[in-house]
Amino acid sequence: MNDAEKSKLEALLRQVGPLVARLADPPAGQPDRVRAAFERVLNEEFPQVRELTEKQMESLLLKLIAEQPADGFELITGLGKAHFKLKGVGEGAVYGLLAKLEENGLVEGRWRESSAAMKKSYYLTDSGTRLLKRELASAGELQGWANLVLGRG
Helix, strand or coil, X not given: CCHHHHHHHHHHHHHHHHHHHHHHCCCCCCHHHHHHHHHHHHHHXXXXXXXXXXXXXXXXXXXXXXXXXXXXXXXXXXXXXCCEEECCCCCXXXXXXXXXXXXXXXXXXXXXXXXXXXXXXXXXXXXXXXXXXXXXHHCHHHHHHHHHHCCCC
């Protein structure tokens, strides 16, 4: 944590100090509302990174591509904004996962020309759709994660 982040944290803690004290003894009938407000402010100022396993990230990528085909950079940007990362590795590892999904026939990469360069966009295959349907049936949190990345949550 650098000095600017430390200062920001200290200022925030000074501001929310009285709220924290009230959390211990909130007004009658208000504990959930006060706690929810505090958690919302804290999460907005200091979002927690969700570290996903390789399998979880593969499932999330399949879900995102099913919702809207995208290139690797777009996917990484969305994941970063929603504070998702692959456990123990950098964001560039997503490209390796996309290559693995393509090798396994779950996504298809198609090159397209953009204003700056050629980009490879990924589309779900029939095999990928079938696998995703099976995974969605057993993983309720996957839709919530996708909504966060797509800005719906």
